[in-house]
Amino acid sequence: MGALSGKIRVPGDKSISHRSIMLGALAVGETKVTGLLEGEDVLSTAAAMRAMGATITRSDSGEWSIHGVGVGGLLQPQQALDMGNSGTSTRLLMGLVASHAITATFVGDASLSKRPMGRVIDPLSLMGAEFTPSPGGRLPLTMRGAFPAVPISYRLPVASAQVKSAVLLAGLNTPGITTVIEPIPTRDHSERMLKGFGAELEVEIEADGTRVIRLRGEAEFRPQTIVVPGDPSSAAFFVVAALIVPGSELIIENVGLNPTRAALFGVLRQMGGQIEELDRREVGGEPVADLRVRHSALKGIAVDPAVVPSMVDEFPVLFVAAALAEGRTVTTGLEELRVKESDRITVMRVALELAGARVTETEDGLIIDGTGGDPLAGTPEGAEVATHLDHRIAMSMAVAGLASRSGVAIDDTRPIATSFPVFESLLETASTAAA
Numbered sequence: 001m002g003a004l005s006g007k008i009r010v011p012g013d014k015s016i017s018h019r020s021i022m023l024g025a026l027a028v029g030e031t032k033v034t035g036l037l038e039g040e041d042v043l044s045t046a047a048a049m050r051a052m053g054a055t056i057t058r059s060d061s062g063e064w065s066i067h068g069v070g071v072g073g074l075l076q077p078q079q080a081l082d083m084g085n086s087g088t089s090t091r092l093l094m095g096l097v098a099s100h101a102i103t104a105t106f107v108g109d110a111s112l113s114k115r116p117m118g119r120v121i122d123p124l125s126l127m128g129a130e131f132t133p134s135p136g137g138r139l140p141l142t143m144r145g146a147f148p149a150v151p152i153s154y155r156l157p158v159a160s161a162q163v164k165s166a167v168l169l170a171g172l173n174t175p176g177i178t179t180v181i182e183p184i185p186t187r188d189h190s191e192r193m194l195k196g197f198g199a200e201l202e203v204e205i206e207a208d209g210t211r212v213i214r215l216r217g218e219a220e221f222r223p224q225t226i227v228v229p230g231d232p233s234s235a236a237f238f239v240v241a242a243l244i245v246p247g248s249e250l251i252i253e254n255v256g257l258n259p260t261r262a263a264l265f266g267v268l269r270q271m272g273g274q275i276e277e278l279d280r281r282e283v284g285g286e287p288v289a290d291l292r293v294r295h296s297a298l299k300g301i302a303v304d305p306a307v308v309p310s311m312v313d314e315f316p317v318l319f320v321a322a323a324l325a326e327g328r329t330v331t332t333g334l335e336e337l338r339v340k341e342s343d344r345i346t347v348m349r350v351a352l353e354l355a356g357a358r359v360t361e362t363e364d365g366l367i368i369d370g371t372g373g374d375p376l377a378g379t380p381e382g383a384e385v386a387t388h389l390d391h392r393i394a395m396s397m398a399v400a401g402l403a404s405r406s407g408v409a410i411d412d413t414r415p416i417a418t419s420f421p422v423f424e425s426l427l428e429t430a431s432t433a434a435a
């Protein structure tokens with residue numbers, strides 16, 4: 001496949017899409033959402049909110065409409081809630097259920113059923129919810145919410161927006177003030193959107209950068225009109241593809257650049273990547289720009305572990321950029337990558353090695369010695385990259401394939417539909433425009 005060029009637009013942000021549906025389902029009246037990501041993960045959230053009483057519809061023009069039940073008004077679901085592949089749906093919905101008099105069972109696919117839920121079970125138990133998880137604190141899991149729940153002050157033991165959001169969402173229907181103390185900042189969409197819907201929420205930043213988030217419970221929500229910006233985590237695949245495929249010059253429109261999400265672009269610039277921001281503006285209360293990306297001679301760097309939370313989902317594709325850079329890239333502080341849809345450290349090490357890259361795995365990251373711009377060999381005849389039900393592995397290795405001699409074969413591309421159903425067609429559009 002040749003260079004990438006022309007203009008593309010990636011689908012809506014996954015994190016904001018999940019929250020639009022959940023919060024809309026708690027407001028009485030109609031919340032309207034445009035640009036919603038129609039990926040399987042978000043559809044799992046929508047199905048669960050319907051099962052708990054919300055009315056959620058999509059118009060032919062692609063606008064979504066949500067009629068909610070009011071804070072505290074969620075109904076007992078009649079069946080197990082199927083979370084598919086989605087950690088965000090599971091952990092945030094466990095938070096919502098925690099402060100309702102509801103018993104709910106959560107199930108998921110083989111990947112989700114391996115992921116740790118103890119991180120949300122711990123704080124939600126302190127609030128009064130009761131859990132019968134599978135061994136190791138995993139799905140399938142049944143929980144009984146507490147009503148009234150007890151407000152807590154909780155210091156996050158792991159930098160996780162999902163845990164933060166679970167506690168805040170539980171706090172919505174809890175009397176008094178629920179506090180989350182966040183020593184290392186993570187994506188702040190929940191805080192922004194909770195305020196937008198009318199919750200009393202304040203964030204205090206201490207001298208050492210610790211964020212203290214206080215939410216007053218028994219909130220009353222006003223329905224909102226939401227425009228979801230393009231997902232920087234989806235744009236990432238096209239940014240790296242354009243950087244590593246010679247002759248590329250691609251414009252990606254409407255990319256969300258919330259600073260708690262967009263660290264990848266800064267890291268790639270540090271590596272020599274030509275990524276320009278055009279027409280910086282606000283969409284739905286989030287900073288957005290069009291990105292112009294040109295093929296670039298990348299250089300390896302040591303990635304500052306402080307940026308990890310602001311690009312936690314982008315490391316698989318950063319590893320691909322590093323495999324094509326000149327010199328060594330060292331990443332550290334990536335322990336959390338081992339508990340995503342797959343163990344993204346080991347799985348990417350194995351995948352990149354199969355495609356001909358030089359990679360060393362450490363406890364908390366990868367060390368990659370790049371080719372200096374020469375294409376990778378590609379996967380050997382008959383061999384396939386194992387993606388382990390992980391959309392980001394599949395897309396990252398598809399991008400690696402664009403900069404390889406024989407291409408990269410992937411065992412299973414279906415998981416791509418969880419976050420980026422139009423990935424393959426957009427890749428074709430961008431490649432054909434250049435042909």
Ligand SMILES: O=C(O)C1=C[C@@H](OP(=O)(O)O)[C@@H](O)[C@H](O)C1
Pocket residue numbers: 014015016088159160161162163165186187312313336
């Ligand atoms: O809150 C969110 O929407 C998300 C938070 C991150 O997970 P953690 O909070 O578990 O790191 C991220 O990996 C996930 O894709 C989406």
Ligand SMILES: C=C(OP(=O)(O)O)C(=O)O
Pocket residue numbers: 041085086087088089313340341392419
């Ligand atoms: C980790 C991810 O999502 P989730 O935790 O929602 O499954 C992701 O999209 O990379």
